[in-house]
Amino acid sequence: MTVLVTGATGNAGAEVVRALVALGVEVRALVRSPTPLDVPQVVGDLDDPASLSFFGVESLFLLPGYRDMPGVLASAADAGVRRVVLLSSPAVTASDTANAVSRYMIRSEEAVFASGLEWTVLRPNGFMSNTLRWRSQLAAGNVVRDAFGGVPVAMIDPYDIGEVAARALTSDFAGQVLELSGPEKLLPGDRVRVLGEVLGRNLSFVALSDEVARAELSAAMPAEYVHAFFSFYGDGTLDESRVHPTVQDVTGRPPRDFGTWARVHAAEFATA
Numbered sequence: 464m465t466v467l468v469t470g471a472t473g474n475a476g477a478e479v480v481r482a483l484v485a486l487g488v489e490v491r492a493l494v495r496s497p498t499p500l501d502v503p504q505v506v507g508d509l510d511d512p513a514s515l516s517f518f519g520v521e522s523l524f525l526l527p528g529y530r531d532m533p534g535v536l537a538s539a540a541d542a543g544v545r546r547v548v549l550l551s552s553p554a555v556t557a558s559d560t561a562n563a564v565s566r567y568m569i570r571s572e573e574a575v576f577a578s579g580l581e582w583t584v585l586r587p588n589g590f591m592s593n594t595l596r597w598r599s600q601l602a603a604g605n606v607v608r609d610a611f612g613g614v615p616v617a618m619i620d621p622y623d624i625g626e627v628a629a630r631a632l633t634s635d636f637a638g639q640v641l642e643l644s645g646p647e648k649l650l651p652g653d654r655v656r657v658l659g660e661v662l663g664r665n666l667s668f669v670a671l672s673d674e675v676a677r678a679e680l681s682a683a684m685p686a687e688y689v690h691a692f693f694s695f696y697g698d699g700t701l702d703e704s705r706v707h708p709t710v711q712d713v714t715g716r717p718p719r720d721f722g723t724w725a726r727v728h729a730a731e732f733a734t735a
């Protein structure tokens with residue numbers, strides 16, 4: 464069996480590749496430009512379905528939110544792909560589903576449901592790897608400032624997304640929506656404390672006021688995404704604090720905790 468993994472250079476996709484290789488599966492990575500990787504690669508752009516080659520591919524690991532998701536899936540089906548595993552998000556269940564993030568996730572799921580392929584949808588909570596966004600602050604000092612300091616999230620290690628995705632890509636999870644979390648809910652300040660212990664540094668956390676957070680997010684992303692994140696975490700329309708049993712159920716072992724993620728990725732905080 465050959466599996467095509469999109470986003471293979473990213474946090475989640477790289478873990479899907481790793482887990483598939485560990486299972487002895489033949490893996491191909493979709494990349495936008497040639498990249499040093501340990502698996503064969505094909506060049507293509509998810510925003511341009513005509514650029515994608517699915518020749519010989521049986522299963523597809525698919526990221527959400529590209530321009531023409533029905534077109535990507537039609538191209539896959541035409542080429543003989545049988546199964547798709549979509550990386551989605553619990554944002555599809557937020558009480559404000561009109562916001563931009565929920566909207567692109569919902570459209571991606573709808574495209575998968577309508578594709579005629581065997582599908583599995585993964586809805587992971589926020590990734591532990593989002594912590595890498597603190598690298599530049601940690602290169603400059605021992606204080607981490609971030610938005611939504613009072614919002615707990617049962618974050619997941621992308622390692623476990625890879626473990627679950629690899630099984631869904633290679634065995635029968637057809638028609639299942641898998642909600643994925645880590646083993647416990649954490650506040651941003653909890654992550655800073657654990658990261659400080661792992662890095663041997665005396666780190667502290669400062670929660671940004673909503674006003675400052677809105678200004679900083681607005682400088683970094685389009686207004687519709689700022690609105691979405693304030694809707695999720697400011698107004699509380701999305702609850703990612705629930706711990707799900709799925710990683711344990713699918714893999715037979717508990718999900719990795721944040722300390723484990725931090726130890727594995729500690730060196731990346733020395734190179735910001």
Ligand SMILES: NC(=O)c1ccc[n+]([C@@H]2O[C@H](COP(=O)([O-])OP(=O)(O)OC[C@H]3O[C@@H](n4cnc5c(N)ncnc54)[C@H](OP(=O)(O)O)[C@@H]3O)[C@@H](O)[C@H]2O)c1
Nearest residue numbers: 470471472473474475476495508509510551552588589590
């Ligand atoms: N972060 C979270 O908490 C979270 C939670 C739930 C769901 N998600 C979803 O998970 C996705 C992946 O997250 P991540 O942290 O793994 O992202 P990431 O590390 O930023 O990686 C994104 C990947 O997508 C590839 N890519 C971007 N645009 C592309 C295009 N037009 N065509 C083909 N490939 C393209 C990138 O390839 P290049 O090397 O070419 O840039 C890279 O491999 C997110 O985009 C989001 O939709 C994230």
